[in-house]
Amino acid sequence: MLPLVLAAYTAPEERALITRLQQRDPQALAELYDRYGRLAYSLVLRIVRDSAIAEDLVQETFLRVWNRVHSIDSDKGAIGSWLLAIARNRALDYLRSSAGRERNAVKLDETDHAPLYGQMEAEILISDQARRVKAAMGKLAPNYRTVMELAYFEGLSQSEMSARLGQPLGTIKTWVRAALQSLRDELGAAVSP
Amino acid sequence: MNCDELRDHYDLYALGIAEEPERTEIRAHLDRGCEVCMAGVRDSLRVAALIGASAEQTQPSAQLRRRILASIGAEDQTVAPSTVQPRPGWLPGWAAALALAALAIIAVYFAVNSRQYAREAAQLRREAAQLREQATVLSEAGARLRGQLRDQTAEVARLTQALAIISGPRTAEASFGGGQPRPPQGKVFVNPARGVLFIASNLPRTAADRIYEMWLIPKGKGAKPIPAGLFQSQANGNALHIRPGTVDIASTAAIAVTLENRAGAAQPTSTPFIVAPLAATPR
Numbered sequence: 305m306l307p308l309v310l311a312a313y314t315a316p317e318e319r320a321l322i323t324r325l326q327q328r329d330p331q332a333l334a335e336l337y338d339r340y341g342r343l344a345y346s347l348v349l350r351i352v353r354d355s356a357i358a359e360d361l362v363q364e365t366f367l368r369v370w371n372r373v374h375s376i377d378s379d380k381g382a383i384g385s386w387l388l389a390i391a392r393n394r395a396l397d398y399l400r401s402s403a404g405r406e407r408n409a410v411k412l413d414e415t416d417h418a419p420l421y422g423q424m425e426a427e428i429l430i431s432d433q434a435r436r437v438k439a440a441m442g443k444l445a446p447n448y449r450t451v452m453e454l455a456y457f458e459g460l461s462q463s464e465m466s467a468r469l470g471q472p473l474g475t476i477k478t479w480v481r482a483a484l485q486s487l488r489d490e491l492g493a494a495v496s497p
Numbered sequence: 498m499n500c501d502e503l504r505d506h507y508d509l510y511a512l513g514i515a516e517e518p519e520r521t522e523i524r525a526h527l528d529r530g531c532e533v534c535m536a537g538v539r540d541s542l543r544v545a546a547l548i549g550a551s552a553e554q555t556q557p558s559a560q561l562r563r564r565i566l567a568s569i570g571a572e573d574q575t576v577a578p579s580t581v582q583p584r585p586g587w588l589p590g591w592a593a594a595l596a597l598a599a600l601a602i603i604a605v606y607f608a609v610n611s612r613q614y615a616r617e618a619a620q621l622r623r624e625a626a627q628l629r630e631q632a633t634v635l636s637e638a639g640a641r642l643r644g645q646l647r648d649q650t651a652e653v654a655r656l657t658q659a660l661a662i663i664s665g666p667r668t669a670e671a672s673f674g675g676g677q678p679r680p681p682q683g684k685v686f687v688n689p690a691r692g693v694l695f696i697a698s699n700l701p702r703t704a705a706d707r708i709y710e711m712w713l714i715p716k717g718k719g720a721k722p723i724p725a726g727l728f729q730s731q732a733n734g735n736a737l738h739i740r741p742g743t744v745d746i747a748s749t750a751a752i753a754v755t756l757e758n759r760a761g762a763a764q765p766t767s768t769p770f771i772v773a774p775l776a777a778t779p780r
Binding site: 330331333334337338341342343345346347349350355358359362363364366367368370371384385388389391392396436437438441452455456457459460461462480481484487488491 | 505508509512513514516542543544545546547548549550551552553554555556557558560561562564565566568569570571633
């Protein structure tokens, strides 16, 4: 069951936290962990499915945020989505290297486009929206849900999904687009800028 | 490619599964600060972040917080030091004195050792943090190299695509800019099945908020030009731009280029400064 509270913080709080991180305040990292540690750990665990490895990867994630926090714009203030993107990339990189496969899907480099995350609303990860996504994922047709999970949680490209599921590439592309559209329809204003 | 053509690929890009050439095009738009694509990708990143947040919530071990703080050389201050509650005295006086003396010796022993342990632990934490920082630096160097490899792979794919257009059957060819002192000059190759290849030199440098846009000019008076992608010239004035896809050569009069605002335009906003009329029959 999804907990009621994930991470609901206002933009000013988030801005202040980013500023303190940029000023190298260790206590700010502790607070950042208190806000997003469980969220990041849950995501990484969902991907790697090993609690010890997940904790190592979450530790690397927070260290990377600490080392790269200057690339976030504290004026806009939203670090959670960026942190989750780093956590996901770390976990998918681990998954790829442990499986000894090249990842065909090209990851979105969260460092290159850090300002994009910084310009999101701090409230993007509040519990209600996450719960709606969870519900929306649950409502997807099984084949749509499968491709979304393979893309997001396993980092498979559409070609890799085609091979994994034994479906033509065109079919996979159709499913991916339809799944994304269904998610957006279900979420409505939750994902509107 | 213009922003309209990329719009449908923002979600795929945010998930990391966009394909070429759209991935490279979106990345290029973001790199040059294209407001349209930045807003679109930001919206898609919201969806991606929410999908990540929808994972079943699980609590990590209590040690993780401490480990993370230790990795930057900080203490976890939320753990309250254990306290020893005094107990009512019940030993005889001499035994209590003896016990107190023993405790004092033990306390001194542990105090000396604990300071030593604390120094060693702090040193280990500093070394661990340094090692992690080095690992991060190495990891980023690796990421940069992977990025360069990706860029080179994309460039090879682009040149392969260009070669396919040039060498394809039924490719029509046109030149522009010849015979003038130092104008933009170059060639256009149009293949009905593979698309349009535009190659130019001596292109003037554009202002920061401007970009070149290519157009297919249909035959017939009043026919509207068809957008065929945005591009920038290199620092030396050269440019190579491809608009993949089918082209009806019979109904296309010319390939043209205008200078537009960074997001591109649905229709030319100025007179084309390059026009390459297509020959009636392919070479």
